[in-house]
Amino acid sequence: MSGRFFGRRLPRNEDASLLTGAAQFIDDIDLPGLLHVAFVRSDYAHARLNNVDLSRARRRPGVVAAYAAADLGDYWQHGPLLVGPPPIDGLIFHERTQVPLVRDKVLYAGEPIALVVADSRYLAEDALMDIAIELDPLPAVVDLEAALRGEPAIVHEDLGSNLAAHCVQTKGDYGAACESADLVIRRRFDYDRGAAAAIENRGVVASWDARARKMMIWDTTQAPIPVRNGLARWLGLAEREVDVVAPFIGGAFGPKIMMFYPEEVLIPWISMQLGRPVKWIEDRSENFYATTQERAQIHEAEMALATDGRILGIRDEFLHDTGAYDPYGLTIPINSQCTLLGCYDVPNYHSEFRVVFTNRPIVTPVRGAGRQHGVFVMERLLDIAAGELGIDRVEIRRLNYLGPDDFPHHHGLVYQDFSSLTYDSGNYEPALDRAVELIGYREFEGDERPPPRQSGRRVGVGVVSYVEGTGIGPYEGARVSVEPSGKVHVATGVGTQGQGHYTSLAQIVADQVGVDVADISVVTGDTREFNWGTGTFASRGAVVAGNACHAAAELVRAKILRLASELLEAPEEHLLLGGSEVRVDGDPERRITLADLAVASNPLRGAVAPGTEPGLEATAYFGPSRGTTASGVHAMRVEVDPETFDVDIVDYVVVHDCGRVINPMILDGQIQGGVAQGIGNAFYEHLVVDDNGQLLNASFMDYLLPTATDVPRVRIDHIETPATDTPLGVKGAGEAGCIPTAAAFAQAVEDALGIDGLEIREIPLSPNRLFELVRDARGGES
Amino acid sequence: MKPAPFRYHAPETLEEALDILAEDPWEAKILAGGQSLIPAMNFRLAQPTILVDLNRLAELAYVEATDDGGLRIGAMTRQAVVERDALVAERAPLLRETMPHIAHPQIRNRGTFGGSIAHADPAGELPTVALVLDATLCARSRDGGERTIAVGDFFFGLLTTALEPGEVLTEVILPAPTPRTGWAFDEMARRHGDYALVGVAAAVTLAGDGRCTDARIGLLSVGEGPVLAEAAAGALIGEELSEALVIEAAELAAEADIDPPADLHASAEFRRHLVRVLVRRVVHRAGDRALAGASG
């Protein structure tokens, strides 16, 4: 599939408004009589709540109202389980979902206890100081292994343990594979928490119009339609009485798909209570507690191999930290479990995980959504195996790759979308060869390494591969209409947070309806425009919404040609559609503009023929039966200062295969941004808590996002292996950049340091941590 | 993250500022560049009730040459001005070399030279550089008048200085560079512009025969304030700067001169290790520059 616009490096339609400051973000919404909310959040991670006294706060001038759980009455409910447990035999899953305000027991530091509504945010924050809260602190559950032993406390006491879920998936017979193996490697791998840290924090603005019976909500959500549906039910309103708009969103990276955040539930309710518009904007300090996070897992993994380096089987047992609640079900650990297999032919696999409740903020997907962990474990095991068997790191990967004829490849495991894990298509070796060439891997083969750019530093290289399940269902829809101006309007239900949907979706539609991309307006994330959909997550926007737009555009194209055929009195097969008009081939005088066709399609007199519809408009849906698997190879060159353990990434190569590419410029941007996030995850970003569950670095001063001087130039090359099950052949790309980065980083740094016994089996790293690992590898000497 | 309320004064002259401060010396807090104070206020970690804003005091913003070859820098001079000032580059090359390490351009456009020194953050670059350059600090108050404080007597501990309540740091005097002195600064920060895990500033003076006649080595982020590594410097003075001697001095700096704290980004052990590495590198570079006869 390619056309005039599809596949082109076009600048984005949305940029002008963003560049001039005109684009409206959540905090830019201002309404007459707007009130502002601030929350009191628990200082303790685990504590019994005995009393909340709001009386002084309510008396403060400028304060309009204050609420605690007791004030909510029946409105106080647990949130819904968003993703139920997948159909896996023997699966245990305990549902415990979040609440709007703490009623009895605080389960994580930062959990909201009460709130103040005031004339300004300044006044609301002043009034927080007036609220008296009586808490009895309890020991905090922080350590995953201790938590499973019930120590030092139980998060959800009614459960009697901290086990949230237990899941086993297998293929083949790992035990037998292990017995026949020449080498079995067993290692522990640790992955710790980070934050999504979008530069825009979350926010909700709600305005209830009692006379019109209309609740208008602006929300920084990746999923406005499900938010509308859920809140209508929660508020006791009809769906048509509630509209949710996701305005321009300043980055999301996963946590803005979570619903229903306490603030999301409370702000509309307060607006109904007070009959005034209400705004809450999360500040950065709150974001470190109030927005969901990801990543803590501990793996104990085994790889069984033959002497020649072939993988005979893998056994992996891991713990996954879900935080205080588990509203997002098992999406993340299932992703870890399924993505671990990567590009490789693994005949025998035993994977078992336990999900653990802790007194930490809620865990839901963050860009990568558990896939990083699987890739890290697999790639590190391969590195260790290569070392033990004396095989080259690249060759051991090549040896175990699925071949180009092995697709579709059925793994027989249940994936996050509940379908059977199947790779639709792939071609891994050309990507590996290309990455190896681009990064100059061969320069590292001899005894002499390439010289560092700065003397005294050590040079290393890392090469890893990965797959990413993308583009899962259930469905998205789109409506395409030609307006009387001849311009085209596209509405879809997904939200957008910088992925360029205003342009990429327009490129898909433009080729079908014959107009320029600049003449297509796209609306996403507004329930007033489109009523059905799920949201932007799991690298699915371009795939699922893209194919829906394509389907709707095809229908509109058919309507255009049918009407034009009638008006131009020429058979459809003689018509050419393009340049916002239809012409008769070979007869330049006979032509009609799309604008005229749009007017003609909606006549004021006469009759619309039976069996036809007025207008040049169509709505279509796309629901893939399963996702499509993207893949790639990342390679990086690092220079490490062996004394300070400062690491400089001097070259980074991505060879990526996400099928057909809609807009290569946007795709490159997605990958570069993903790599930057992956680098943050590998070396800079770490949410550190103490034994009491207190976050020690809740600021951008201490939670380190990589800056322009930390992120290298990324060189990108593409391989195109089209998706086989979708008309457009596109695969998702939103998360790919960050998935294998940590594995590549660990390999490259280890390679650079070249110290016997040094194995990097944890993420995130830091100079301090590298110093300790090196010291330990050298038997205590640094 | 909105600051708590406060009373605000924006005096136009130093005299006026001193009068306001004298009214309520214990409560009034001085607002200079605000690049450390305002974040703390936004988090409500600091809630001063009275702010005296010195930003209108043009009289405190200057860089001037002294007759003896040194410099006077007004306390309210923006860091960006110091960074670009030709006199600073000529007469205090160590300071010039250090400036780009301080946070980011936007912060230096607002942050002041004196504010950073008076804030006395142990991770701040300027207090340590002031120590190494043997600065003299001038302070004024309404009731105490004007006085000068040797930098060695200025820093008292965590965010604490010799300044009395109601007293304003007005000027920093840097002595003329001694001939055959070499300077160097280096720090290990997680990201460009971050507070350093460890930083080292050094000035080394060599006699004609190559012997070290004076050495001042300042460390940051290893104590409650800026630290002068006296044992390390002592080991250098009177000797020739051999490789082994520099390593010995670095060892003394790491083991004898400091009692470093541990935090999120670096353990005490790693800090000692970094001091060992950076003192060696910085003294080397300073020594090389001194040998080259250049003063920078």
Add this chain to the structure above:
Amino acid sequence: MDVRLRVNGCEVTGVVEPRLLLSDFIRVDLRLTGTHVGCEHGVCGACTVLVDGAPVRSCLMFAVQADGLDISTVEALAPAGTEELHPLQVAFRETHALQCGFCTPGFLMTLLPFVERNAQPSEDDIRAALSGNLCRCTGYQHIVDAVALAARRMHADDGESEG
């Protein structure tokens, strides 16, 4: 307290509480919402505006401190009353230097004096100039490219610097 200042070339006055952050004054009182707030502790750079021509974080100044000063925000970057964009904005668009666009106004205001001053900045210089602004979407690479492109175009008529 009364304040009187110039914002984007226009005289404005306001009555503010001393604690009102300049960022809030610009966004709420003046309704210039192109200046964004990302951290309110001076790290992310999204709120960067020009104060007397120099980039400053508006979350680390009080509105009262801007009395008598000259402020420029992203709204003043493109020529007024036209559909045109400033060359720096054009370069951002052409090189895809923005994704969600939330941090973008802060980058633009940080970079404006930089591209005006530097005809041929090196990649290292550009990265150092950007290092006080956080972007979570782009990985910075296209921003670096945009700055190089804008500098080249803006100084195309400088004579010597062309080579």
